[in-house]
Amino acid sequence: MLPVKGWFLAVVLLLWCAACASTQGPLSASGKPIAPEAISNAVRVVDEQHIPESIRQPFVAMYAEGRENQALYAMRAGLAAMYIGDFPLAARTLDMAIADVDSLMAGAKEAQRASGKFVREQEKWFKGEAYERSALYFFRGLLYLTTNDFGNAAACFKRAQLYDITGDDAPGFAGDWYSCEWALALAAYKQGFPDEAQQAMERAAKFSTRQGDVPPPEPNQNVLVVVLTGGGPIKARAGKYGERLVYVEGPNPVTEVEVRQGERVLARSAPAESLYVQATTRGTRQVDYLLAGKANFKQGTAVAAAALGTGAVIASQQKNGDVAAGVLAGLAILSALISSATTPEADVRAWDNLPHSIFLIGLTLSPGEQKLEVRGLGPAPQAVEATPLVRAGDPLQVVFVKM
Amino acid sequence: MQGMKTNFIRPVVVTIGVAVITGCSTPEKPNVKYIDPGSPGSKAGTGIESQDIGAAAQKAAESIVNLPQIAQASTPPTVLITPVVNRSAAPIDTELYTVKLRGILMQYDTNKVRFLDRDVGWNVNSNEMALRQRGEVQQGPARSAATYDYILTAEVRGISASSGAGRSEYFLVAFKLVDMNDVLVWENQYEIKKQGNDHTIYR
Numbered sequence: 001m002l003p004v005k006g007w008f009l010a011v012v013l014l015l016w017c018a019a020c021a022s023t024q025g026p027l028s029a030s031g032k033p034i035a036p037e038a039i040s041n042a043v044r045v046v047d048e049q050h051i052p053e054s055i056r057q058p059f060v061a062m063y064a065e066g067r068e069n070q071a072l073y074a075m076r077a078g079l080a081a082m083y084i085g086d087f088p089l090a091a092r093t094l095d096m097a098i099a100d101v102d103s104l105m106a107g108a109k110e111a112q113r114a115s116g117k118f119v120r121e122q123e124k125w126f127k128g129e130a131y132e133r134s135a136l137y138f139f140r141g142l143l144y145l146t147t148n149d150f151g152n153a154a155a156c157f158k159r160a161q162l163y164d165i166t167g168d169d170a171p172g173f174a175g176d177w178y179s180c181e182w183a184l185a186l187a188a189y190k191q192g193f194p195d196e197a198q199q200a201m202e203r204a205a206k207f208s209t210r211q212g213d214v215p216p217p218e219p220n221q222n223v224l225v226v227v228l229t230g231g232g233p234i235k236a237r238a239g240k241y242g243e244r245l246v247y248v249e250g251p252n253p254v255t256e257v258e259v260r261q262g263e264r265v266l267a268r269s270a271p272a273e274s275l276y277v278q279a280t281t282r283g284t285r286q287v288d289y290l291l292a293g294k295a296n297f298k299q300g301t302a303v304a305a306a307a308l309g310t311g312a313v314i315a316s317q318q319k320n321g322d323v324a325a326g327v328l329a330g331l332a333i334l335s336a337l338i339s340s341a342t343t344p345e346a347d348v349r350a351w352d353n354l355p356h357s358i359f360l361i362g363l364t365l366s367p368g369e370q371k372l373e374v375r376g377l378g379p380a381p382q383a384v385e386a387t388p389l390v391r392a393g394d395p396l397q398v399v400f401v402k403m
Numbered sequence: 404m405q406g407m408k409t410n411f412i413r414p415v416v417v418t419i420g421v422a423v424i425t426g427c428s429t430p431e432k433p434n435v436k437y438i439d440p441g442s443p444g445s446k447a448g449t450g451i452e453s454q455d456i457g458a459a460a461q462k463a464a465e466s467i468v469n470l471p472q473i474a475q476a477s478t479p480p481t482v483l484i485t486p487v488v489n490r491s492a493a494p495i496d497t498e499l500y501t502v503k504l505r506g507i508l509m510q511y512d513t514n515k516v517r518f519l520d521r522d523v524g525w526n527v528n529s530n531e532m533a534l535r536q537r538g539e540v541q542q543g544p545a546r547s548a549a550t551y552d553y554i555l556t557a558e559v560r561g562i563s564a565s566s567g568a569g570r571s572e573y574f575l576v577a578f579k580l581v582d583m584n585d586v587l588v589w590e591n592q593y594e595i596k597k598q599g600n601d602h603t604i605y606r
Contacts, residue, residue, distance in 0.1 A: 102448040104570075104599045111602035127605055140494070151489035151497065158492035162565040165606075174566070191488075286567060286606040 028065035029072055029349045030122045038064045051089070055080040059093075068110060071100035072126040075136055075351045082139065083228075083353075083402050091143045097136055101127045101163075117294050121287065121347040129245075129285075131233070131278040132351045133163035138180055138358075142226060145183070146398045150190040157184040170283025176207040178214070179273035179358050186217035186224065186362060190395050194219065209277050212256075212270025214360065221362035222396055223388055229254040229271075229376055229403040230356025233279040235348040243295040243344040244288070249276045250356050253380035254403055257359040260373040271357035294344035301339035308332035355402075367392040376403045449572040449597040450493035451559070456503055459593035463578040464507040466591045467555070470580070473516055482580075483519040483551040491561030491574055500557055504578075519551045553588070554581045569600030 026034045042063035051059045058080055062073030078094035081087075100106045107125025114124035127133065141156030161175040181204035188197035201216050231250030238244040259266045312328035315321040363372075365388070372386045388399045467473060473480060484505055487497040505518055528548070534540045561574040573596045580589040600606070 102450055104449070104601055105447050108602055111604045115602075115604050121604065124604055127601075144494070149497075151487075152494040155489050155492055155494045158563070159494070162492060162563055162570070165565055165567050167567060193490075286603045290603060 029061075029069045029126070030066065031120065032066060032123070034064055034066075038066075052081075052084060052086065055084060055086075062093075062096075068107065068123060068125045069349070070125075071097040071128070072349050072351070074100075075128065075132065076353050079139060079351070079353050082143065082400065085400070087143055087146050091140065094136060094140045094143065098140060100125060101133050101136060115290060117297055118341045118343060120343040120345055121291065122345070122349055124347070126347075126349050128351060129279065130163060130165050130282050131275055132354070134160040134177055134180070134278065135275065135351065135354055136160075137163060138177065138183070141180075141183060141187075142398065142400075145187065145224065145396060148190075148395055150187040150395075154184055154187040154191065154196075157181070157187065164278070166281070167283030167285060170281055172208060173281035173283070176209050176281075177273060177278065178204050178207050178210055179360055181207075182214065182217060182272050182360050186221070186360075186396075189217060189219040189221075209274070209281060211272070211274050211277070211357070214269050214272050215267055215362070217360075217362045218364070221364050222390060222394065223363040223365050223370070224396060224398045225259055225267075225359075225361040225363065225372070225374060225386065225401065226398060227254075227257045227359035227361070227374060227376070227401045227403065228355035228357075229257075229359070232351065232354030232356060233276045234352075235346075235350040237346050237348055239295060239344075239346075241295045241298055241344045243291040243346055245285075245346040245348065247276065247279045252276075252356045253378055253382070254357065254359075254376035255378035256376075257361065258375040258377060259361055259363065260375060261371065266363055266372070267361045269359055269361050272360040273358040274356065275354055275358070276356060291344050291346055294342055298339050298342040298344055301335050301342065305332045305335035305339055308335055365390050372399075374401045374403075447597075447599070449563075449570045449599055451491070451495050451574055451595065455574075455595050456495075456499055459576045459578075459595075460500060460503040460507055462593055463557075463591045464504060464511065467508060467578075467580065467589065468511045468515055470589055472553075472580075472588055476515075479515055479517050480552040481517045481519055481549055482553045482555050483521075485554055485556045488556070488558040491559045492563040493559075493561060493572065493574070495559060504555070504557075517549075519549060552583065555579070556581070567606050569598060571598040572596070 025036070026039070028034050039060070042060045045063050046056055046059045049059070055077065058073045058077035062070055062077055065073065074093050074097035078090045078092075078097065081090035081093055107127070111124045113119050114121050128136065137156045137160035141153045141160065144150070144153035144156060157180040160180045161177055164173075164175045164177055166174045181200040185197040185200040185204075188194070188200060197217070197219075204210075230252045234248040234250055236246050236248055238246045256268065256270055258268045308328050309332040312325045312332055315328055316325035318324070367390050369387055369389045372388070373383055374386055375381070375383045382403050384401050384403060386399050386401055388397050390397055484501045487495070487500045489495055489497055508516060509518070525548075528546060531540070532546045535542055555578065557576060557578045559574060559576050561572060563572045564570070574594070576593040576595070578589075578591045578593075579587055582588055
């Protein structure tokens with residue numbers, strides 16, 4: 001019996017060592033160790049690109065944390081660049097995420113691998129959930145608006161709706177982003193396609209995810225105020241083995257926005273979009289069935305291990321039952337190891353700097369520098385000053401406000 | 404008896420070893436390779452890609468140079484290429500179409516057609532003229548900026564659909580040649596249809 005015990009001891013030690021080795025040093029969003037040289041190389045690349053100090057972190061992570069996390073950090077970094085007003089950098093970075101999200105083949109090998117029972121879902125290339133993919137195209141569309149490329153902006157808003165897919169149990173929620181139809185209508189007006197604009201607003205009027213009264217865009221508006229408030233949906237795991245992806249609502253400090261010029265109220269609007277609502281109206285994903293299968297397998301092998309272990313104990317108490325006990329014990333350990341190695345945990349990597357709500361307010365302002373006060377109304381009221389410089393003949397000026 | 408035990412243990416260890424190895428991964432080494440720009444990319448999506456732009460521009464260029472208004476003109480007509488109008492659900496590099504189309508047409512025969520390019524020299528040339536008139540630089544021949552005979556433009560339209568089962572997209576690229584009197588003298592269409600689906604793990 002001693003050699004058998006020796007083998008098992010060796011195996012247990014091997015597994016223990018492997019487990020220890022994988023927990024040293026910083027880990028990527030996928031839970032893999034990040035090599036020190038990967039970090040130093042990423043820092044060098046970010047230095048060479050002169051990325052502003054305040055938004056370096058997601059850029060360093062984008063280059064250091066492996067190909068499977070590139071789109072994740074490109075989304076975060078792109079939005080961070082947009083928040084500080086570096087629109088060209090934001091556009092370039094979001095385009096990197098789009099390249100992965102739009103490609104059907106990107107990360108196909110890793111996706112196949114992550115479908116296996118012993119590989120975590122979070123090791124697949126990140127492409128985001130439906131609401132994150134739609135948000136990606138929505139924000140890219142807004143950036144096209146900043147350069148007055150209304151054709152590509154409209155294309156992005158249409159594509160955002162395409163990515164808003166749902167499961168069979170949530171059929172009424174596919175392609176129901178009110179903000180995308182609103183922005184599409186504005187882009188269509190600017191292209192000289194009023195019929196297309198009106199059709200977009202007619203579709204939007206039917207969406208059950210509407211958050212309240214949002215004044216529609218008008219053809220002669222030359223300033224778009226985009227107000228982004230609160231924090232986006234937070235992903236969490238539920239279920240016995242963490243196999244279910246659930247969402248926790250992020251902070252929502254503002255439920256209504258008012259734009260003032262002096263004492264005059266220029267516009268007042270409800271949110272054009274709630275990302276929490278979009279995240280939670282997705283319905284069941286096909287990957288949910290896959291993860292549930294993994295969880296069942298994990299539970300089944302754990303139950304088998306317990307039954308085999310009990311059998312081994314009973315066999316060991318029988319006369320001449322040593323061999324049977326040994327075999328059963330071995331199978332019990334094997335089953336327990338397989339159960340332990342099964343990874344049904346849902347992928348909770350998330351685009352974590354998304355807002356809770358998006359407000360879209362169109363204005364018609366005279367040329368020159370305008371002084372606006374954007375007031376956020378709700379549980380945590382706040383006010384931000386915006387001073388867009390409206391140029392004569394400029395079809396649209398986009399102002400971003402973050403609260 | 405000892406042999407039986409060994410036979411039992413070995414597969415166990417091998418299985419565990421395989422499971423441990425499966426759980427580990429080696430980072431992929433970066434690599435770069437040249438591929439034909441006209442060939443489908445390995446990371447294909449259902450949107451418009453470089454090979455689609457090249458193929459559409461090639462087809463349009465072949466058609467344009469054989470137009471009687473171009474091929475039989477006594478003096479090479481001058482064409483102004485305007486940016487593509489995108490009405491599809493796929494963002495595209497609208498400048499790339501015009502640059503590609505102009506490049507292909509120039510390869511055919513530069514004596515058949517000339518192109519107006521105001522993006523490159525308009526501001527610089529106008530500024531230089533002002534300097535000449537103020538006598539700040541040498542006087543040169545008088546500037547007489549060319550005008551065009553035709554506008555070459557293109558419009559991309561599309562029908563796109565998606566569901567949990569996959570994506571399907573159809574694009575129609577319509578190139579148009581319009582003269583100074585707004586008469587459409589030529590149109591050429593190019594169709595693209597693609598469909599595909601993501602891996603189950605993304606659906």
